[in-house]
Amino acid sequence: xxxxxxxxxxxxxGGECEDRTLLVHFIREKLGxxxxxxxxxxxxxxxxxxxxxxxxxxxxxxxxxxxxGSRITTIEGLAANGELHPVQAAFKEHHxxxxxxxxxxxxxTAVDMINxxxxxxxxxxxxxELEGNICRCTGYHNIVKAxxxxxxxxxxxxxxxx
Numbered sequence: 001x002x003x004x005x006x007x008x009x010x011x012x013x014g015g016e017c018e019d020r021t022l023l024v025h026f027i028r029e030k031l032g033x034x035x036x037x038x039x040x041x042x043x044x045x046x047x048x049x050x051x052x053x054x055x056x057x058x059x060x061x062x063x064x065x066x067x068x069g070s071r072i073t074t075i076e077g078l079a080a081n082g083e084l085h086p087v088q089a090a091f092k093e094h095h096x097x098x099x100x101x102x103x104x105x106x107x108x109t110a111v112d113m114i115n116x117x118x119x120x121x122x123x124x125x126x127x128x129e130l131e132g133n134i135c136r137c138t139g140y141h142n143i144v145k146a147x148x149x150x151x152x153x154x155x156x157x158x159x160x161x162x
Contacts, residue, residue: 002065008033009077017064024048026064027074035075035104039134046133049105050074056112058132075104078111086157087111087150096146098137106133110147114154121151 002021005014008031015030022041027033027050036059039047043061050059051073078085084092087110097103113129114121126147127140135143 002068004064004068006067006070006072008072009074019063019065021064022060023050023052023062023064023067023072024059026067027059027072030064033074033076037101037104039101039105044132044134045102046105046109047102049108049133051108051112054115056109073108075107078107085111086153087114087147090146090150090153091143094142094146094149096138096143102133102135102137106130106135106143109133110150113147114151118151118158119155121148123148 001016002019003014003016004026005012008027013031015026017026017030024036024038027036028038036050037047038060039045041060043058046058048059049056051057052062052067052070054071078088087107091097091103091107096106109130109132113126117125123144126144130140130143
């Protein structure tokens with residue numbers, strides 16, 4: 001058994017797990033944060049995307065012990081003070097979800113994408129960077145609209161703050 005300590009959604013957590021436990025299973029089973037989904041276990045679908053030390057990662061491709069000591073943000077950690085994160089709000093407003101299974105991974109990928117590209121984000125880049133996230137319901141059009149809308153809102157807010 002391995003001891004794992006993490007900061008998850010700004011809270012220090014820890015626990016023991018088998019050395020082979022994937023981060024996604026540690027998050028879901030040990031921490032009870034079930035918003036991070038297990039879709040394929042082969043890192044192809046993106047339903048398990050979380051942020052590790054500020055960057056999006058597929059949590060089914062990392063062992064929990066490899067992540068020990070890291071800062072993890074899950075979909076549950078995005079909303080603040082009862083308000084949806086701008087990306088979550090944009091997915092809702094632009095109907096960027098249907099069944100919702102892929103949505104947490106899509107949102108986490110989009111937040112990272114916006115943080116990295118900011119004002120330089122365009123439709124081609126969004127479509128290219130979403131290739132690692134599979135949605136079987138929406139056809140991606142509204143997801144792309146939601147990401148671009150959230151990007152515009154988040155960049156307008158950051159420019160206003162400057």
